[in-house]
Amino acid sequence: MKFKSPLLVVTNIEKSKEFYKDVLGLKVVMDFGANVTLTGGVALQTIDSWKNFIQKDNEIVFSGNDTELYFEEDDFDNFIEKLNNLKFIEYVHPVIEHSWGQRVVRFYDLDKHIIEVGENLDAVCKRFLKSGLTAEETAKRMDVPIDFVEESIVKK
Numbered sequence: 001m002k003f004k005s006p007l008l009v010v011t012n013i014e015k016s017k018e019f020y021k022d023v024l025g026l027k028v029v030m031d032f033g034a035n036v037t038l039t040g041g042v043a044l045q046t047i048d049s050w051k052n053f054i055q056k057d058n059e060i061v062f063s064g065n066d067t068e069l070y071f072e073e074d075d076f077d078n079f080i081e082k083l084n085n086l087k088f089i090e091y092v093h094p095v096i097e098h099s100w101g102q103r104v105v106r107f108y109d110l111d112k113h114i115i116e117v118g119e120n121l122d123a124v125c126k127r128f129l130k131s132g133l134t135a136e137e138t139a140k141r142m143d144v145p146i147d148f149v150e151e152s153i154v155k156k
Contacts, residue, residue, distance in 0.1 A: 005041040006069065009050045009060060010111050016044050019110050023086065024071060024117075042069060063112035065092075076103055076119040083107070083117075100142045101128060125152035 010016040017036060020026040026038040034049040051057055073079045083089055083105065092106035092114055104118040119127075125148070128138040135153065139146040 005037065005043045007043040007045050008069075008109070008111070008113050009047050009062075010044050010109075011047050011062075012110065013044055013046050015110055020044075023083070023089070023109075024115070040071075063108075065114065068106065068114035068116045070116045070118065072118050072120045074120045074123055076117075076123065079117060080105060100124075100144070102142075121148075122152040122155050125149050129153065 008016075013034070013036060017028060017031075017038075020038055020042065021028075026040055026042060028036055029039055030037040034046040036044045038044065045053075047060060051060065080095055090108045092108060095103055095105045097103050101124050102119050102121060103124075104116055106114055106116045109115055121142075121144075124142065125138055128141055129135065129149075133141060135146060135149045139149045142149070
């Protein structure tokens with residue numbers, strides 16, 4: 001068996017395609033009308049077709065706050081600037097920094113699915129090293145093996 005993709009039920013597939021393109025830079029890979037696959041493997045499905053598939057008419061609930069799509073961004077600061085300029089974004093929370101140093105933001109898509117965008121972990125390593133921490137201090141700060149930090153240093 002092979003996992004293929006997460007599928008999100010959406011109320012307006014055209015607006016959802018536009019949202020994922022404009023906000024996250026995802027492109028349409030396959031468009032079957034009621035089902036669309038985006039780069040990264042995210043699939044969108046119309047609510048009407050989904051109701052038919054699962055044979056449940058009034059049991060689809062949006063805004064469960066119990067799952068998310070997770071992305072990492074190499075240029076986190078520029079992404080946040082872009083996101084802040086999009087007036088239609090509804091935040092779950094503003095940018096926070098986790099105990100391991102990674103900055104993240106969570107927001108909703110048009111149907112209240114949670115999207116998390118985190119700073120690429122290699123970028124976190126480089127940010128700490130640039131601030132003056134040694135590789136060993138960075139590994140301890142991030143709670144990762146020193147090998148992870150050293151590999152991040154040589155990545156472009």
